[in-house]
Amino acid sequence: MTPAGPIRKPVAENISVLSVSSAEEDHFHLQEILSSPGRTLFPDIVFTLIAKSTIAAAKGALQRGRISIVMCEHDLSSGSWKELLDFAQGMAAPPPVIVTSRVADERMWAEVLNLGGHDVLARPFNNEEVIRTVTAAWSLWQHRFQCRAESSQRAGGNAA
Numbered sequence: 001m002t003p004a005g006p007i008r009k010p011v012a013e014n015i016s017v018l019s020v021s022s023a024e025e026d027h028f029h030l031q032e033i034l035s036s037p038g039r040t041l042f043p044d045i046v047f048t049l050i051a052k053s054t055i056a057a058a059k060g061a062l063q064r065g066r067i068s069i070v071m072c073e074h075d076l077s078s079g080s081w082k083e084l085l086d087f088a089q090g091m092a093a094p095p096p097v098i099v100t101s102r103v104a105d106e107r108m109w110a111e112v113l114n115l116g117g118h119d120v121l122a123r124p125f126n127n128e129e130v131i132r133t134v135t136a137a138w139s140l141w142q143h144r145f146q147c148r149a150e151s152s153q154r155a156g157g158n159a160a
Contacts, residue, residue, distance in 0.1 A: 098137060
């Protein structure tokens with residue numbers, strides 16, 4: 001029989017979400033949604049929003065830190081979401097890119113998916129849709145990251 005030990009509370013996992021938008025209210029609304037209690041099926045997750053207003057600033061944030069998810073406004077004056085998607089896809093652990101737009105339609109959704117983006121979110125944001133989309137993107141990112149780590153371990157183990 002195993003001796004009883006202290007019950008440990010699971011450590012919360014911090015998931016960084018990069019929000020790229022020229023509209024400051026988008027950042028505030030996303031922060032409010034992502035930090036609301038009971039907002040996800042994963043209670044041990046803490047979403048941290050990193051707000052940037054330009055593509056250049058977003059690229060800098062991607063280079064400096066481990067970003068799990070990118071949310072980028074479709075119509076940025078400082079550059080294109082496609083430029084940021086290409087940049088993100090070139091990273092070692094590329095984060096899923098979610099495009100946000102006031103005119104989200106099927107054509108835009110098809111374009112985003114065909115170019116390798118994760119999804120499109122309509123603005124103004126629907127709380128449940130944001131949570132569903134961000135949680136799905138995080139699950140995908142986590143799965144890809146784990147698969148790469150396992151694949152690297154197998155390759156290293158075979159070489160020995």
